Amino acid sequence: MPVAGIGSASPTQEPPMAALDVPQEADLRKCVHCGLCLNACPTYRELGVEMDSPRGRIYQMVEVSEGRSPVSDHYVEHIGLCLACRACETACPSGVQYGRLIEGALAQIENSVRRSWPERLVRWLAYDKLLRSPLLLKAAGYGLLFYQRSGLARMLSESGVLAELGRLGDLAQLAPEAQSPFFFSNIGRVYSAEGDTRHRVALLAGCMQNVFFSRLNEATVRVLRKNGCEVTVPAGQVCCGALQVHAGLRSIGREQAQQNITALEGGEFDAYITNTAGCGSVLKEYPDLFEHDPEWHGRASAFAAKMRDVSEFLASIDLNTDLAPIHARITYQDSCHLLHGQKIAEAPRKLFRAIPGLELHELPMSDICCGSAGVYNIEHTDVSMALLEDKMHMVASTKANMIVTANPGCMLQLQAGASRFGPDIPVLHVVELLDRAYAGLLPSLR
Numbered sequence: 383m384p385v386a387g388i389g390s391a392s393p394t395q396e397p398p399m400a401a402l403d404v405p406q407e408a409d410l411r412k413c414v415h416c417g418l419c420l421n422a423c424p425t426y427r428e429l430g431v432e433m434d435s436p437r438g439r440i441y442q443m444v445e446v447s448e449g450r451s452p453v454s455d456h457y458v459e460h461i462g463l464c465l466a467c468r469a470c471e472t473a474c475p476s477g478v479q480y481g482r483l484i485e486g487a488l489a490q491i492e493n494s495v496r497r498s499w500p501e502r503l504v505r506w507l508a509y510d511k512l513l514r515s516p517l518l519l520k521a522a523g524y525g526l527l528f529y530q531r532s533g534l535a536r537m538l539s540e541s542g543v544l545a546e547l548g549r550l551g552d553l554a555q556l557a558p559e560a561q562s563p564f565f566f567s568n569i570g571r572v573y574s575a576e577g578d579t580r581h582r583v584a585l586l587a588g589c590m591q592n593v594f595f596s597r598l599n600e601a602t603v604r605v606l607r608k609n610g611c612e613v614t615v616p617a618g619q620v621c622c623g624a625l626q627v628h629a630g631l632r633s634i635g636r637e638q639a640q641q642n643i644t645a646l647e648g649g650e651f652d653a654y655i656t657n658t659a660g661c662g663s664v665l666k667e668y669p670d671l672f673e674h675d676p677e678w679h680g681r682a683s684a685f686a687a688k689m690r691d692v693s694e695f696l697a698s699i700d701l702n703t704d705l706a707p708i709h710a711r712i713t714y715q716d717s718c719h720l721l722h723g724q725k726i727a728e729a730p731r732k733l734f735r736a737i738p739g740l741e742l743h744e745l746p747m748s749d750i751c752c753g754s755a756g757v758y759n760i761e762h763t764d765v766s767m768a769l770l771e772d773k774m775h776m777v778a779s780t781k782a783n784m785i786v787t788a789n790p791g792c793m794l795q796l797q798a799g800a801s802r803f804g805p806d807i808p809v810l811h812v813v814e815l816l817d818r819a820y821a822g823l824l825p826s827l828r
């Protein structure tokens with residue numbers, strides 16, 4: 383829904399906005415090229431190439447920033463191979479904010495490179511139309527539901543037609559299951575707390591989560607209600623803009639941010655909740671999108687101050703411990719945008735400790751990306767699968783019978799890993815595990 387004032391920046395505001403959409407010199411200067419981040423970097427570990435390490439990428443950004451190199455195909459390739467997982471940011475002793483740098487570099491590429499028309503068309507349809515329109519997302523969801531449930535998907539797969547379609551066929555096969563009824567019908571609703579109301583929270587339901595993770599969103603509402611929260615799913619909210627910002631489309635990300643801020647800021651909520659670490663990271667960093675604009679920067683800062691990941695929020699309140707035992711041996715994959723983006727490691731582990739009978743067996747190198755990274759697994763399938771295979775070997779070493787993580791994209795990637803490389807065990811979100819413990823249901827273990 384259009385919001386008054388959005389997208390109406392005067393022409394005089396354009397230059398400072400554009401100047402923001404490149405790696406900032408002050409951020410680049412912080413890197414002292416020590417290389418202490420190299421071993422934390424999944425692409426450097428996988429490819430062994432300096433230009434695919436954080437230090438190498440920062441070096442290339444400096445070269446472009448100082449005009450010694452153009453935005454070449456070579457630059458686009460090495461920057462594009464970055465997962466934006468921000469493990470280097472955690473490892474860096476000099477406080478380099480690599481997340482800001484890579485987002486600036488991706489925006490710079492977007493503004494400098496002339497893409498082919500089919501690519502422009504796909505990006506326009508996906509980032510500017512589909513993700514921004516609940517109506518289009520719903521229509522696409524129903525189309526996908528028909529495709530998956532009518533037998534058409536199986537028929538096309540068995541007949542070999544999908545294999546002939548190349549990339550499009552791969553995408554059709556990779557598409558997660560659409561979960562009907564979709565969560566869209568809950569937007570605009572208010573759910574009362576179970577028992578006394580101790581908190582008033584707003585749930586950001588996401589964009590594709592309304593189609594592919596409807597049950598996770600419902601579980602999130604149930605768990606929050608069990609913890610004394612009145613949960614509003616505010617009308618007027620839209621996709622957070624994370625996928626656009628990570629694709630270099632910061633101007634679309636700004637418009638998304640303005641719509642969400644406008645939709646939520648008048649609600650007098652104690653906290654804004656997301657169950658998606660990748661979204662949470664960008665939602666908490668909305669102020670970075672408005673460094674040129676004092677009014678929106680202030681509103682974005684007030685918004686970000688209330689933003690919480692669901693595990694962060696639950697770990698910070700007096701948790702309802704009326705939890706049934708779950709006798710399972712789990713391992714936990716830290717979602718990059720929760721651990722490295724939001725610096726949250728302890729909260730999910732604290733919640734696990736609250737569930738009687740649950741055994742957490744720490745995953746070696748759980749701080750290394752599983753290869754999901756938004757649409758990275760579609761754009762760079764080989765690197766993504768190599769990372770996933772390594773990850774599943776680590777999972778096998780824990781002898782866990784369930785994987786738990788904190789981000790829907792990681793769940794899909796780990797589910798793909800479980801069926802492709804094994805061990806073939808269920809993958810749950812932190813909040814789904816809590817939901818089952820509150821309901822007294824044992825998660826199904828294969």
Ligand code: SF4
Binds near residue numbers: 412417437473
């Ligand atoms: S990003 Fe940090 S750790 Fe990596 S080379 Fe630069 S200063 Fe060193």
Ligand code: SF4
Binds near residue numbers: 423425469471
């Ligand atoms: S964000 Fe991740 S993949 Fe990119 S340079 Fe940093 S550690 Fe490597």
